[in-house]
Structures are given as C-alpha cells and as structure tokens.
Amino acid sequence: MLYDYIVIGAGIIGSCVARELSRYDVKTLVLEKENDVANIQSLANSAIVHSGHNPEPGSLKARLSVWGNKLYEQMENELGIPLLRSGAFVVAHNEKEELELEKLALLAKINGVPEFTIIDSEEARLTEPNLAKSVFKVLSLPTTKVTYPWEVAFAAMEVAIKNGVEFIKNAKVTAIEKTDEYFVVTVNNKDLYLAKNLINAAGVASDDIAKMIEKKVPYQIKGRKGEYFVLDKRVKGFVNHILYPLPTELGKGVLITPQYHGEILLGPNSVEVEDKYRPTTSxxxxxxxxxxxxxxxxxxxxxxxxxxxxxxxxxSTYDDFYIKESLEVKGFYHLGGIDSPGLTSCFAIAKYLLEEVIEIQDKFELKKKFNPYRARRIRFHQLSKEEKQVLIAKEPLYGNIICKCEKITEKEILDAMHGVLGSNTIKGIKKRTRAGAGLCQGGYCEEKIIKMIAKEFKLSPLEISYDSEETKIFVQETKVKQ
Ligand SMILES: Cc1cc2nc3c(=O)[nH]c(=O)nc-3n(C[C@H](O)[C@H](O)[C@H](O)COP(=O)(O)OP(=O)(O)OC[C@H]3O[C@@H](n4cnc5c(N)ncnc54)[C@H](O)[C@@H]3O)c2cc1C
Structure with a gap:
C-alpha cells in the first residue's frame, strides 16, 4: 500500500496531526516505536495549557500557544478531554521583580493573551492563602488551565483511527530512503512502508529521524530534563491556581501545579542532559x-x-518550533523542537502544519463523513450518587472497586483493555483509568489487574508486561503446584 502520509511518532503532536489528516480524503499511517500512544515527552510534563504569556512575540510558539489555548475550549466537548480552569499566578517578590512582571504583562498583551491583570498579594491571598509571605505582586492569567495530557493524545488518536487512519505501535523507524516517487520507510530493521509524504513528529528523536534522510538537519535537539514531585490528592486545594516564578533563560521555572485529578505537582527544574533518551530523577x-x-x-x-x-x-538549537518542509527533500515535513508549550499548542500545531505549511486544502478534498466527536471516558467516582446507582443497575461491574486509592471500578478497567486503543499492560491501564496512580501506587490493585488482564486476554501472568515486552512483571514461577 502506498500511503499519502506517514506520521512518525504518536505523542501528543503526532496524534493531533493524525486527527487533522483524517478530515481529508488521504491514506495515513502512524508509526510509533513504543507500545502505546503518549509514552515519552507527552507522558511526563506539567499538563499546563499555558496562556501564551511568555514566548518571544512574533515567534511560532507565541502564535500557536495563544491559538492552541483557545482550541482547547472547543476540544473539551468535541474530544471529551478534561480541563481544569485553574488560572495561574506569576509571582514577584520585590519592586525589582515587579518591573519584570510588568514586562511580562506587556508580552502577554503583544502575544494576544485575552485576559491578564497585575494584582496585590493581599488580593491574591484571598484565593491562595498559602502563597509565600514574601510574595509582593502577582500577574494573574485566568485563561491558563490544566489538562490530562495522555487523555488528549488518546482522544485525538481514537478520532483519527475511527476516521480511517492506520496506527501501528512497536514500530520503530530505523531507516528512510527516497525514490523519485515515494519514501521507503524501514521499521524494526525489516518491514517496509511506502508513502508520498513523511511527517516527522518524533519528539526528542526528531533530529535523529531527519538525519536518516537529510544531509544537513537544520536543528539539533538538546534534551533538557525536568524533574517533579507528586503530592497526593489529599492535599487538593493547597493551591488553586498554577503558581509560576518569573521566567528565566532556562524557561518557566519550578512551578506548583494543581492537577485535574486532585494531586499537585512540584517542578520541573531544567537541566541539559547528555542522554536525551533516559529521563532519570536525581x-x-x-x-x-x-x-x-x-x-x-x-x-x-x-x-x-x-x-x-x-x-x-x-x-532545539533553533530556539522556536521548527515546522517546515525540508529544504533538501520535498515531501518531508519537520515538527522539530516541539518542547514547551507543545502540549498547549498541539491542536494549533496540527492545523498550522496542514493548512499553512502543507496547504492540504488545495491538494485533497475534505471527507464527507468525518466525525470529530469522541465520547468522554466514564469516571465513575466523579458521578453523583444517583448517576452511580443508574450505572450499577445497568452494569454491576461498576459496583466493584479495584483501585481503592483512585476508586476505579472493574468496568472502567475492562473498558480500558478494549476499544479502539485498548491496552493489556499495567502502565496502559494506569494511563487510561488512573488505577495505580494514587497513594499506594498500585501496591493494592496491581495484582488484581494482572489477574484481570490474564483472564481477558487468555495470557499466563508470566506473559504480562508493565509496559513494553522487555518489562515483564514476573520472571518465573517460584512455587509450582505439582
Ligand atoms: C518536563 C516537561 C514539562 C513540560 N510541561 C509542559 C506544559 O506544562 N505545557 C506545555 O504546553 N508543554 C509542556 N511540555 C512540552 C510538551 O510535553 C511537549 O511539547 C509535547 O509532549 C511534545 O509532544 P511530541 O508528540 O512532539 O513528543 P513525544 O511525546 O515525545 O512523542 C514523540 C514520539 O515519537 C516516537 N518516536 C521516536 N523515535 C521514533 C522512531 N524511530 N520510530 C517511531 N516512533 C518514534 C516516540 O516514541 C514518541 O512517542 C513539557 C515537556 C517536559 C519534558
């Protein structure tokens, strides 16, 4: 099969691009080296939909983050994705920092952020009583919000697949060649796929992918690590807004971020790393x-x-998102240097690439039967007592709680195993349902979920993985009944 487009990488960016492509009458394939969607950068971030207040005016980051922030409002219903409209406070500790805050407010204005205001710390403390005593003034950014990044990627990819996109996981692109007419993409050193166009959405690997086909790659990825602590959701309400310090040349700094499901993140730092493929804490x-x-x-x-x-x-060394067609190889499109605010900008990046860089609307027809909608995942514990009773009457498995910390039911876990993007790994189930994401970190429910996966997929527990094939949970049986 000759595809019109192959997308390399199913992080949040590849997934949103796939969804946008699925509006058109094109044959699209997404290749992902991991065993799941959103397993690398899109897995481990602050989950913030920034307002667009701090990128350099005139940059793609500025334009696409302000646009992307607005698109989230539309996508909340269309894709059934979570949004916590927390708003954010950027804090200043003294008069010198207040001047920086004013410059930041000016940037927000130039970038087109719709709402922002500088307020006194007394006013800020009315909603943030735990704000540090040393805080003097605050830039309030009410359009800043928090999402649940994996759910955004799942939702976009599910819609793409339902509208005809093919998705292959465990498919690592290992070589690319170009004939006169098409690209030949080698996967796992053996399988070949052909496409007229290639879209490189490989995150930290995007320069390495580009090296497979370009002599001179226009940017180099310099991985910057960010480390975090997670506070249990029992501290929900300790902060209500996202708290930012003033930005520095290293980025937005260490933040305090309330999460959609109640926990609070502290972090990230920003440290350049030698090995961009190993996110370890220190x-x-x-x-x-x-x-x-x-x-x-x-x-x-x-x-x-x-x-x-x-x-x-x-x-990347380019200092902005690099979203362009290759200067050397026609039909090869870069999505390079998509660091923060990539999550914020994901829907806008996909539209920008397709409509302004590829100009797909001039090349292909829109599908007559494109369905943009995806139903919101049922989160049983978020329902009212009456809604819970109705659901249990229809489906008794909603009455059996498997993950006690997060109150995730047997039915939610079964649903996560099946459907368009079902998973049979512990991490896959955790990403979809949050089973194992709470206080005991799976200590109580993991064994139950292993048994459920074994039963559902007719597997021996020895065959069940945490994530990829290399991460089997059990090594061998120790006490075998004779
Ligand atoms: C610490 C941190 C905090 C952040 N906080 C925020 C935030 O709060 N708000 C915000 O807007 N942005 C934030 N970001 C940025 C945001 O997370 C990224 O911009 C976004 O996740 C990038 O998505 P992606 O799809 O480009 O990359 P990824 O999610 O890394 O996806 C790339 C995919 O390509 C696949 N791939 C790589 N090589 C190959 C290959 N050879 N063959 C096949 N597949 C391949 C990978 O497996 C991966 O799944 C943060 C990032 C970090 C690291």
Whole structure:
C-alpha cells in the first residue's frame, strides 16, 4: 500500500496531526516505536495549557500557544478531554521583580493573551492563602488551565483511527530512503512502508529521524530534563491556581501545579542532559525542586509526596518550533523542537502544519463523513450518587472497586483493555483509568489487574508486561503446584 502520509511518532503532536489528516480524503499511517500512544515527552510534563504569556512575540510558539489555548475550549466537548480552569499566578517578590512582571504583562498583551491583570498579594491571598509571605505582586492569567495530557493524545488518536487512519505501535523507524516517487520507510530493521509524504513528529528523536534522510538537519535537539514531585490528592486545594516564578533563560521555572485529578505537582527544574533518551530523577534535581517550590508557597506538605518522575524536553538549537518542509527533500515535513508549550499548542500545531505549511486544502478534498466527536471516558467516582446507582443497575461491574486509592471500578478497567486503543499492560491501564496512580501506587490493585488482564486476554501472568515486552512483571514461577 502506498500511503499519502506517514506520521512518525504518536505523542501528543503526532496524534493531533493524525486527527487533522483524517478530515481529508488521504491514506495515513502512524508509526510509533513504543507500545502505546503518549509514552515519552507527552507522558511526563506539567499538563499546563499555558496562556501564551511568555514566548518571544512574533515567534511560532507565541502564535500557536495563544491559538492552541483557545482550541482547547472547543476540544473539551468535541474530544471529551478534561480541563481544569485553574488560572495561574506569576509571582514577584520585590519592586525589582515587579518591573519584570510588568514586562511580562506587556508580552502577554503583544502575544494576544485575552485576559491578564497585575494584582496585590493581599488580593491574591484571598484565593491562595498559602502563597509565600514574601510574595509582593502577582500577574494573574485566568485563561491558563490544566489538562490530562495522555487523555488528549488518546482522544485525538481514537478520532483519527475511527476516521480511517492506520496506527501501528512497536514500530520503530530505523531507516528512510527516497525514490523519485515515494519514501521507503524501514521499521524494526525489516518491514517496509511506502508513502508520498513523511511527517516527522518524533519528539526528542526528531533530529535523529531527519538525519536518516537529510544531509544537513537544520536543528539539533538538546534534551533538557525536568524533574517533579507528586503530592497526593489529599492535599487538593493547597493551591488553586498554577503558581509560576518569573521566567528565566532556562524557561518557566519550578512551578506548583494543581492537577485535574486532585494531586499537585512540584517542578520541573531544567537541566541539559547528555542522554536525551533516559529521563532519570536525581537527588540534586529533586532538592532543587523543593527549594524553588518553597519560594512560591509556604508550608508545602512535603510529607504527602507519593512519587517523583522526570521528562525530557525536545529543546532545539533553533530556539522556536521548527515546522517546515525540508529544504533538501520535498515531501518531508519537520515538527522539530516541539518542547514547551507543545502540549498547549498541539491542536494549533496540527492545523498550522496542514493548512499553512502543507496547504492540504488545495491538494485533497475534505471527507464527507468525518466525525470529530469522541465520547468522554466514564469516571465513575466523579458521578453523583444517583448517576452511580443508574450505572450499577445497568452494569454491576461498576459496583466493584479495584483501585481503592483512585476508586476505579472493574468496568472502567475492562473498558480500558478494549476499544479502539485498548491496552493489556499495567502502565496502559494506569494511563487510561488512573488505577495505580494514587497513594499506594498500585501496591493494592496491581495484582488484581494482572489477574484481570490474564483472564481477558487468555495470557499466563508470566506473559504480562508493565509496559513494553522487555518489562515483564514476573520472571518465573517460584512455587509450582505439582
Ligand atoms: C518536563 C516537561 C514539562 C513540560 N510541561 C509542559 C506544559 O506544562 N505545557 C506545555 O504546553 N508543554 C509542556 N511540555 C512540552 C510538551 O510535553 C511537549 O511539547 C509535547 O509532549 C511534545 O509532544 P511530541 O508528540 O512532539 O513528543 P513525544 O511525546 O515525545 O512523542 C514523540 C514520539 O515519537 C516516537 N518516536 C521516536 N523515535 C521514533 C522512531 N524511530 N520510530 C517511531 N516512533 C518514534 C516516540 O516514541 C514518541 O512517542 C513539557 C515537556 C517536559 C519534558
């Protein structure tokens, strides 16, 4: 089969591009090296839909983040994705910093952020009582919000697949060649796929993918690691807004971010790393996070930390998103250097690439039967008592709680195993349902979920993985009944 477009990478960007492509009468294939959608950068970030207040005016980051922020309002219903309209406060500690805050407000104005205002700390404390005593003034950004990044990627990819896009996971692109007419893409060193056009949405690997086909890649990815602590959702309400420090040349700084499901993130730091493929946490990095978060709020409940994690940003030497057709190879499209605010901009990036770079509307017809909608995932614990009773009467498996910390039911876990983007791994189920994401981090429910996967997919527990094939949960049986 000769595809019109092959998209390399199913992070949030590849998924949104696939969804946008599925509006048109084109044959599209998405190749993803991981065992799931959104497993790398799109897995480990702050989940913030920024207002667009801090990118350099005139940059693509400025334009696409302000546009992207607005598109989230539309996508909330269309794709059934979570949005927490928290708003954000950028804090200044003294008069010198207040001047920086005013410059930031000016940037917000130039970039077209629809609402922002500088307020006194007393006013800010009415809604943020734990704001650090040292805070003097605050830039309030009410359009800043929080989403649930994996759900955004799943939703976009599900719509793409339902509208005809093909998706192959565990498919690592290992070589690319170009004939006069099409690209030949080698996957896992053996399988070949052909396409007229290639879209490179490979995140931190985007320069390495480009090297397979270009002699001179116009940017280099310099991975920047960000480390985090997660505070248990018992601290929900400790902060209501996202708290930002003033930005520096390293980025937006260490933040305190309330999450959609109640937990609170502290972080990230920003450290350039040698190995952009290994997001590991470090003692020094996490200590830095603690120290800097303490400049934003007093009495942070560090005793409620339930885990730490790290993500690596695909920061590039180009200093902006690099979204262009290759200068060397026609039909090869770069989505390079999509670091922050990539999550914010994802829907706008997909539209910009297709409509303004590829100009797809001049080349292909829109599908007559494109369906943009995807039903919101049922979150049983968020329903009212009456709604719960109705659901249990229809489907008794909603009455059996498997994950006690997050209150996830047997039916939700079964649903996550099946459907368009079903999963039979522990991490896949956790990403879809949050089973194992709470206080005990799967200590209670993991065994039950392993048994459910084994039953549903007729597998031996020895065959069940945490994530990829290489991460089997069990090595061997130790006590075999004779
Ligand atoms: C610490 C941190 C905090 C952030 N916070 C925010 C935030 O709050 N708000 C915001 O807007 N943005 C934020 N970002 C940025 C945002 O997360 C990224 O811009 C976004 O996730 C990029 O998505 P992506 O699809 O380009 O990359 P990825 O999610 O990394 O996807 C790329 C995909 O390509 C696949 N791939 C790579 N090589 C191959 C290959 N050879 N063959 C097949 N597939 C391949 C990978 O497996 C991966 O799934 C943050 C990033 C980090 C790291």
């Amino acid at each position: 003692f020094a990095g996490l200590n830095y996070v603690k120290e800097h978060a303490s400049l934003l709020a007093d009495n942070i409940p560090f005793n409620q930390i339930i885990r730490s994690f790290a993500g690596i940003r695909s920061t």
